[in-house]
Structures are given as C-alpha cells and as structure tokens.
Amino acid sequence: MRKLALAAATMALIMNPFWATADQTIEVDQITDPGARSAHEMFRFSPDLVKLDPGEKLIFLNSRSHHTVHSIPQFWPEQAPKVAISNKPRVEVALEQEGFYGFTCRRHGTYGMTLLVVVGNPEIGADFEERIDAMRASSREKASFRALIERYRGSL
Template sequence: MTRALKTLRRGRLQIWLAALVFLAAPGAQTAKADSISVDQITDLSAKGARTMFRFAPELVRIDAGGTIEIRNSVRGHTVHSIPELWPADAPPVAISYRPSAVVRFTESGLYGLTCKRHGVYGMVMLVLVGDAESPDDLNDRIEAAKLSDDARQKLKSIAAGGGLLD
C-alpha cells in the first residue's frame, strides 16, 4: 500500500474518531442522574500525555444526593477535590489507588476533581450537582486553582463545552 493511501486512510479514521469524540463530548451529557459511572482512562494509543490521561466523561450533571462511581482503569490514578472549585460546606474527596470508589454529592454546587498524579497533564473533571448554575466567577476560580496550565486550560474547555463559561 502506498504511503499516500495509508495517510488518506489514517485521515479518514481520525475524522471518524473525532466525530465519535464530539458526539460523546462532555457538553453532550445534559441529563441529570441519580448515579453515574466515570472512568479514569489511560489511553496508551494517545499521541501525548495531554490526551492519554483523562476522566470519561469530563463533565457530569447529577442530582443532589446522587453518587458517582469512579472506576480506575489502572491502579495509578487518584481522585482529589480541587479546593477552588468545591463548595465550602462539602467534605473534600481524597481517594488514592483504588479500583473503584463511590462519591456522594449531597449539596448543590459545582465540584472540580483531579488526579494528583496526572492532573499536570490535564486529567480533571467537573461535576454540576442539583439545580446549581455556573458561578459568575468560574473563570477566576479556575485561574486561582493550584493546577498546571494544562489542567486550567482543560477545565476552561470542559466548562465552555458544557455551557458553563461564556
């Protein structure tokens, strides 16, 4: 097979994959649920660390009192709350190296989660609980978070894709 034909086929595959990712994009998940599963992904076929490590989905809308089961694809992931993106009265989350964990979100609000090991590469997610709306200062709170530039950029992208940022 010629190099040009291989490149054309690879290009078509990338277009199909991009379409699938778009359809499964975090902003596409708008229905609220009582319980949902989130996977911590390590995609060894990714072209770099920024796309290798991620939560799926990256934005979840859930009812107050609902739970999220976070499933760890490998034992090397953690789940920690991002203080700047966490309601003041809600207990923080700190889960390390477990195959799965269930987190209950009892208070309405916006919650941010990161993997402490891979957050530097943008492994972050947002959870919108109850009837809460996006805080007016969301962009400022993301900027104030003690995270890498990649993680802050990813949070902004997730928030914008979910209609939480203008």
C-alpha cells in the same frame, strides 16, 4: 463517505457531556490510553463532564496505576466533604449539595486530567476566572478545567 459521517456522529456522541437522569448512578473511569496522541488524551476521566441531581451517586473506577481522584478546592461547595481517592478499584461518592465539583488526578492533572461534576443547576459565578487563576495547577490543567466549564456553559 457514509462511514465518515457515522464516525463523526459517534465522535459527537463521545464529546458530548454525559447527562444523568434521576436515580442514576454514574460511573467515571480513569483511563490510561497508551495509543493516544497527546498526554491530555492519554490520561483522562471518562466521562469528564457529568451532571447530577443532588444526592445522586458517582462511582469512581480504577483509581490505580498512579491515578487518583482529588477535589479542586476552588471549585467545591463550601460545606461538602472533600474527596481524596487513591489505590481503589471502585469508590462510591454521593454529592448532596448543589454546586460545581472540580476533580483532578494528582499525578496527571498537570497534563489536563480534570473532571467537572455539576450537581443541580448552580450559577456560574462571575468570579470563575479568578477561581481558575487561584488553582494550584499547571497552565495546562487550568486550561483543561476552563474548557470543561465552557462546555457546560455551551450545553445550557
């Protein structure tokens, strides 16, 4: 029983968003887990929900073996430069503007491989469902991204 409780506590930790503190650099890995039970678990960003202060850095690891990192245009601050990474073991990205930054993997986004980075304390606009509808993405990808936003909302 005790082992089970410990496992549950560990799982809860894993499921929680990773909150950055000031001056931290957060690493986001791109995972391929052949032992996973579903495609959504097999291909994923880890962590998949990150909160940063403006100007803090994000490091993307392992944009290889078909993994890429691409901006989701519907969830991207207007003035911020878009991100497009492929075939790179390590890329540093600084996100200067407050807002929601949506990321997808071009190859595995269709299975739900998405990442949400929240910079500062932006408001979740009433139009967020419309934005999700406007994403050029599979229903699984949209559902995965919606779940990230709900997780962020639930953590406030």
